[in-house]
Amino acid sequence: MSTPAQLSLELNTDQRRIREFLRERYGTLPEGVTRWELDDRQADAVRARFAHTAQSIDPKRWTLEIGDTVRRREIHSAYGGQEQGGIITPKSIPDVLVVTSPESGARHGYDTHEGLQADGSFLYTGEGQRGPQVFARGNAALRDAARNDRPIRLFTKQGTYVTYVGEFTTGEPAFSIETIPDSDGNPRDGIIFKLVPVQADIEALELSIEIPAASAQTTSWTPPESSSYIVRAPLIPGDRDVSRIEFELQKDFGRWIKDRGETPQRLRLNSAGAVIEPDLYVQESGWVVEAKKSPAREYVRTAIGQVLDYARLARESGRPAVPVILLPSRPVTHLEALLSELGILLAVRESEGFSIIK
Template sequence: MPPVSLAQLALRTNLGKHELWERLHVRDLTESEAEAVAPELRREGATRPIHWHLVPGDRVLRRELHDAYGGSIQGGIIASSRFPDLFVFTDPERGARHGYDLYERLMPDGSYTYTGAGQEGDQAFLRGNKALLESAQRGQKIRLFRQEPRYVTYVGEFATGTPAYELRQIPDRNGNMRTGIIFKLIPVSADPTLLATADVSSAVATESAWTAPSSTDVVATGARELAAGRRISRREFELQRSFGEWLTRQGERVSVLSLPVDGTIITPDLYVSSRSWIVEAKRSVAREHVRTAIGQSLDYAHVARMHGYKAKPMILLPGAPTGSLTDLVRTNGIALAMQAGAGFSVLTPDAPLA
């Protein structure tokens, strides 16, 4: 029989793990040892309000979780009349027959896309889906767990992102396509690496040759979705293509990196290996876009260096930003590439201002 962890004992007694450690001075117990000490500890815990006792990485029996906090032991989105938080359980591998594996994954931006409840027919905002959608306005914490047979691993506290959801086409258990609700969950206090799938956990960094994308890769709505779930506008797509072709004509070596990090894979827009530039493109010179690009380009360069690549951050824009933004980019050690007519101008951090 598996040992009983302090996390499990905390659920059984409503006493904190640190307090249990101070009393017992053990990290886990046999089931018989736990049964021997539990009655007295449980009597003391019963005099206290119910507290949240788990931290990310704690693995407990799902039955014990619901014994402590209430709610049904079945289902993926669970509310309880005994505890204010909302419990969400993810098991995309097991849910593949219901189409849950198509979009349920850790995203490069750190969010987690979660497929709503409903195994047949179009999913609707009823019961658990409604509760998850309205969790933010109620101030309700989302407790996300990774499900396995009998046990669950606590990933951490999440909240709905912006937008809170998207509607996508997914198959049901009979293979019929239906509308699915894909929630966007963002970590508040969590360890998202616990959500990594086996293929991502074992992935290695790769570099592949860049080729100019076909115009058929751009959809009529003005945006397309990348394999990693990231979206790119038509303007940004064309900007990347023009820059890549311009670099190639200049004799530069252009490639694409795939970089595993923290349970997901990030793919910078371009990697100019001959210059060590790692490029993040934005479709606008607006402050919002430039500020976002600064963080992304620095992150990409940092992760690339972790994998042994020489990497200098670069931002690609369709024009010149304002002077204050240009200065902000340069003071952060980031190169700036700006479209200028049929070509591009490049401003490196150490280049003198005109």
């Protein structure tokens, strides 16, 4: 059996045109069937229709669509590129192709950091199984992809087949150097690329690593240490440390909640292959709290996106969820009005505790 995806690679032809031809020749798909699976006669009819077109098209074009599953060798037959390793740099197209495989990657230490992250990015380990990884060949191509205007195409691997997840680009920063084991278990420097989706099915990455789509778990809450620093990725560019001000704000608010006879908790939310966590969850009221060290506009706008995301995931898991933003003082009137319109409660410090503004 053949598919339009496979034939598009073979014939260098858009799948849309292939499907239009199939509908004209054979009618629409039966009810409940979502993808064409062609017998030899149908596949040959497609080849006969588009063979001349394929020969006249130059250069090669990208024809796979998100969710397509094909044999890896079919990609190499269409575009060329390295047949081994996870980073493929075909000469016939500008695209950089990246293959992730949790099973095989674990044998070479690639699973230490690789995977979907809470901010929606995907961390990908560079190539090189032994010794420190360096910026040569595929690693250099992936590092420079955005600067050179090269799309990054991410695939998951299942045996000899690969499934196209979608187009990515490098994030900010594009990479970090982390300690990972090599194939013999020896520690070495590894290049961890940060890839962010342009147009992709992130949930395909979730399914590939068998993480539940949405779940929530509460645990006991303890006040953070006010002398501690960064424990999570930055959410505002350049703001890499969660400041002492924010930790103290969380600690005092948690104590205030306890004095009210309520129970502050930690809430771990699982969605799209990533675990994310608001600063505090109040069991009785369902408050989902995100704290920020400043009422400045950039902090409030960031908190809005976070807390609405947390609250929706909590509700999907069956828990009550009321979004709350915790600040050391009141923001400008416009932002207070915006929070009210969005149904977000505002908690601000007062001399004798905290005030809740609806």
